[in-house]
Amino acid sequence: MVTKDNPDKSDAAFYAYINSVSGIEDENRALKEQTETLERELEKFKRTPLLVCEIKELIDNKAVLRLQNGNEFLVEISKECEPLKAGDGVLAEQKNLTVLKKLGSPKKFDVEKFVVIDKPTITWDNIGGLTDQVRSIKEVVELPLKKPQLFRDIGIVPPKGVLLFGPPGTGKTLLAKAVAASTKSTFIEVVGSELVQKFIGEGAKLVKEMFQLAREKAPSIVFIDELDSIAATRVDVGTSGEREVQRTFMQLLSEIDGFEALDNVKIIGCTNREDILDTAITRPGRLDRKIFVPLPEAIGRKEIFKIHTKPMKMDKLDIDELVKKTENFSGADIQSVCTEAGYVAIRENRNKVTQKDFLEAITIVTGKTANSDYKRMFG
Numbered sequence: 001m002v003t004k005d006n007p008d009k010s011d012a013a014f015y016a017y018i019n020s021v022s023g024i025e026d027e028n029r030a031l032k033e034q035t036e037t038l039e040r041e042l043e044k045f046k047r048t049p050l051l052v053c054e055i056k057e058l059i060d061n062k063a064v065l066r067l068q069n070g071n072e073f074l075v076e077i078s079k080e081c082e083p084l085k086a087g088d089g090v091l092a093e094q095k096n097l098t099v100l101k102k103l104g105s106p107k108k109f110d111v112e113k114f115v116v117i118d119k120p121t122i123t124w125d126n127i128g129g130l131t132d133q134v135r136s137i138k139e140v141v142e143l144p145l146k147k148p149q150l151f152r153d154i155g156i157v158p159p160k161g162v163l164l165f166g167p168p169g170t171g172k173t174l175l176a177k178a179v180a181a182s183t184k185s186t187f188i189e190v191v192g193s194e195l196v197q198k199f200i201g202e203g204a205k206l207v208k209e210m211f212q213l214a215r216e217k218a219p220s221i222v223f224i225d226e227l228d229s230i231a232a233t234r235v236d237v238g239t240s241g242e243r244e245v246q247r248t249f250m251q252l253l254s255e256i257d258g259f260e261a262l263d264n265v266k267i268i269g270c271t272n273r274e275d276i277l278d279t280a281i282t283r284p285g286r287l288d289r290k291i292f293v294p295l296p297e298a299i300g301r302k303e304i305f306k307i308h309t310k311p312m313k314m315d316k317l318d319i320d321e322l323v324k325k326t327e328n329f330s331g332a333d334i335q336s337v338c339t340e341a342g343y344v345a346i347r348e349n350r351n352k353v354t355q356k357d358f359l360e361a362i363t364i365v366t367g368k369t370a371n372s373d374y375k376r377m378f379g
Helices: 009-046 131-146 148-154 172-182 202-216 240-257 298-309 319-325 331-347 355-365 372-378
Strands: 051-059 062-066 072-076 089-092 099-104 116-118 161-165 186-191 220-225 265-271 289-292
Touching: 051 099, 062 089, 131 148, 131 161, 131 172, 131 265, 131 289, 161 172, 172 186, 172 220, 172 265, 186 202, 202 220, 202 240, 202 265, 298 319, 298 331, 319 355, 331 355
Parallel strands: 161 265, 161 289, 186 220, 220 265
Antiparallel strands: 051 062, 051 089, 062 072, 089 099, 116 186
16 A cells, blocks of 8 residues: 555656666766777877978978988878978978978077087286197187188188197197187087987987077187087997087088078087098188197196296296206196195195295196105005
8 A cells, every 4th residue: 555654666666767877877977988088099009100290491392301311301291281391390201201380490499508608808918828820820810700801812721720730738728719819709618429319310409509509699610629529530330429519510510501601609629539530521611720739848848837927926936947857748737736836835734836846746737756655556
């Protein structure tokens, strides 16, 4: 019997059925959505990946496409692709390299993280024992920057750059900074090994942007130390690292070729190993003026001693004796001797440096000190 307080059992069963059906429908809906999501993800995995490339040049309705490994191809451009310009990053098909989509300009390096930008204050008076080298670098770098009209009037083309080579510590960097100071040029210094990046193609981009920076800050001097690390004689090699060095080197040659000889940007290369350089870097029109910077002779060592001892407080000094005892010393070695002589005086609480201090400093710098502890530690 059905009463008000006891609902009919059929109604309860009906409501239970409705709830059950509703739950199943919700579950089916969730499963369907999950299935569709998985199908979309599966379709993504089935698609052929696209290549990220760079537009080097546009020719009619086609593009010269540069891949990240440095190879270049003339390819078609999809009609759906946005208007392109040289330097744009794009997506291209793997099979036929058709350009499908514009990505925008590729990210630039913060090139100033890799180079030292300076306005040197070193003068020619700070350089001793390099009379011939100073004259040569003035002719090649200073004169074209200060008086380019002289070359135009005579009808000759000066070198675009110069190669400084010789043993370490002989004053190659000093010469470069002095000529930058004398011409009031921005001095952009980079170590050759810094130009070779671990990612394919980045070394070449860094070289390109470094020279663009030089143009923006002209008059400027680009100083590449350890040039041999990227410009050594090329050999047939297969490793990716060696190929990257060669790509960076080729970009360097391209940038040098892109300058006019009378532009207000000059290039100075520096190396201790001139013998292993690729002849392409020193051929006419590039770094074709070579200046050898040797160890200083007796007269040069005397000049260097006078330069470094000028600000020092000292008793009467017999420089000739010091010159005799520093044969085969570089300019940097002589500077170290002067600094070490000052430390000898400081250790003994004196405010003047003596001849004896210099003689002791020479033995320390050459590693022949009489101190038994030093001998025991260093041999």
